[in-house]
Amino acid sequence: MKNNNDVGRRNFIKKTCLAAAAPLLMPLPRASWQPFPFTKVKKRIALVGTGTRGSNAWAKPIVQRYQDHVDLVGICDSNNKRMAFAQNYIGTKAPMYNASDFDKMIKETKPDTVIVTTTDCFHEKYIIRAMELGCDVISEKPLVTDASQGQRIIDAEKRTGKQITTTFNARFGNESEEIKRILETGELGRVISAEYHEFLDIHHGASYFRRWHGKKKFSGSLLVHKASHHFDQMNWWLGSDPIMVNAFGKVGYYGKNNAFRGKNCRTCSFKDSCEFYWDINTARDKGLYLEGESEDGYLRDGCVWDEAIDTYDSMTVEVKYANDVLLSYSLNAFMPYEGQRIAFNCEKGRLDIRTYQNQPWEVTDSYEFRITKNFGESRAYGLSSADGDHGGADDKLRNKLFLTGPTEGNGQIAGSRSGLLASLVGIAAVRSIETGKQQSIDGLVTF
Ligand SMILES: NC(=O)c1ccc[n+]([C@@H]2O[C@H](COP(=O)([O-])OP(=O)(O)OC[C@H]3O[C@@H](n4cnc5c(N)ncnc54)[C@H](O)[C@@H]3O)[C@@H](O)[C@H]2O)c1
Structure with a gap:
């Protein structure tokens, strides 16, 4: 690149x-x-x-x-x-x-x-x-x-x-709030199972593997660092606790999966041919990293082909919830476009959500919603994101923390329990991958 x-x-x-x-x-x-x-x-x-x-x-x-x-x-x-x-x-x-x-x-x-x-x-x-x-x-x-x-x-x-x-x-994205709203209307009845598939595009995805995120000891892997957003959203949308996790994962694209590699992009002898060459000198925040490099040796432009990379770039996770919902989750970090495919399979029908960013084809809306009844109509509509980082979600979160305060009765601000449960799904998934066994969340901590 x-x-x-x-x-x-x-x-x-x-x-x-x-x-x-x-x-x-x-x-x-x-x-x-x-x-x-x-x-x-x-x-x-x-x-x-x-x-x-x-x-x-x-x-x-x-x-x-x-x-x-x-x-x-x-x-x-x-x-x-x-x-x-x-x-x-x-x-x-x-x-x-x-x-x-x-x-x-x-x-x-x-x-x-x-x-x-x-x-x-x-x-x-x-x-x-x-x-x-x-x-x-x-x-x-x-x-x-x-x-x-x-x-x-x-x-x-x-x-x-x-x-x-x-x-x-991530709870504050327009699509996230809309999913919560639809599920709470009860229009589709009881949720029986759910799907969450995350696509990180080749630019965004690669960025994790040239930074500290590529090493599990710093990030806990993308199952913890990144997917904790998604597990938290699912916990929040379903209003239930995850209890059992089964997972598979591998480093299938970055890391060892290339014929050549260097220490970092600046010094690399393959900079003219590597599609993942990243020029730190033109980076927005280069002052944060280049100037500080002499202090801690952290290379912000690390090689995505580093053989020490142990953060999975392809993973699947199954989660069972206390309310009996079954979740099927996946994350791939080397996709040609970015987005999510989310669905809820319910007693009375199915809710489908597609989100898109950086896709090489035209879409009218950032978020596409479809509600289909088992014995009835199917209706589709689109939503756009708001201005600002993370589709306006950062502003909404900050406003809630610093200006308005959380509205009484609104559980959108997460405390430690939600924070821990989201991390624990990822932690249990890593354990499941490493041990080849299902992992109970219950035994990991005592609240
Ligand atoms: N919610 C979101 O959307 C979102 C987005 C990006 C990052 N994050 C989170 O923000 C955090 C920072 O990410 P980042 O992208 O800014 O990373 P970064 O590498 O740019 O910043 C991390 C900072 O922590 C400092 N640091 C490292 N070890 C330290 C220690 N032991 N004591 C004190 N300081 C230490 C580093 O010097 C660096 O300044 C991460 O936890 C990441 O998961 C959240």
Whole structure:
């Protein structure tokens, strides 16, 4: 790939036409949830992990758009150079603290809430320490990358009485809200089984394999890092807990599956012939990575053919739910187009959803819905996504956290339990792949 189309997230451009969305009727995840705007004093926020997500999705919007409601009081990262770039990029004078001075940051800047946006495998450490030091936590997904981290988080949340929010922005996409709404109308009756098939296109998909995500020890694999979004959506849509998981997975495209490889794109002798050559010098956030490389050796333009890649690029998962729904899930990360095929097979008919991005043919709507009754009509309609990152979902999530607060009776903001259950499906799937056996979710943690 000669262009710089390293799309790490979806960025839809069309306006929403989701006029039909009705209020959702789920209970709050925790009765004690205290929305920021209901207090007179501005909430103080510290951020740990000043990479792309921390800077672009949280710190910068806080400083530029939510400054009347929340203050960014401190930033922290293990890489001082990356953090220094980020401080300037964010446009903040909030003091910087190295990761080794996390406690010092909390003591000196006195945040109410810590936002955790580090590499996945380090979330737990900061979530627990922040709560021990008296802060609530807003953590990026996946909440954890292994089950023991999950148990320690459950215990710490109980011990400290502090509160964790998991930032499942995928719940806030127009199509996600519409699925929830349709299922709650009961028009199709009881859900008996469901399907969720995720296609990551060759650009977006490859981007995971040139970054830390390609190694399970950092990301827990795409079954945890990426699919935790999808498992959470399914848990939320179905209003039930996953209980049993069976999975298969392999590295079928990236990693060892090529005749040549290099250390990273910049230094590669195959840069003229490799379709996956990615030029970090033209990357949007090159300052975050190139300038910080000398500190931690992290190569943002790693080789997608690295033989050490152990994150599966092709996987299938079956999940059984407490309410007896059976889910069939798959993810492939090397597709010619991006999107999802989702369906619910219900007592009275079937709900089909297709989502598209970067497809090489014309579509009228980003999201296509079809409701077909067993002994009746079939009706189809389209939805568009909203402006902004992740189809406007990031804005909706941030507004809910920093401006409006979660509406009473609306379960769209996820707490620690939802965060853990989503991670645990992926963790159980990895175990199932590694052991060749079905895995029970029940035994992984005790809530
Ligand atoms: N919800 C979403 O749509 C979404 C999208 C992208 C990323 N994310 C999540 O955001 C998080 C960050 O992802 P990213 O793409 O910004 O990655 P990134 O590599 O750009 O940033 C990670 C940052 O964490 C820092 N870091 C690593 N180890 C650390 C440690 N031990 N202590 C302190 N800092 C440490 C790194 O130096 C880096 O600045 C991940 O958990 C990812 O899953 C969520």
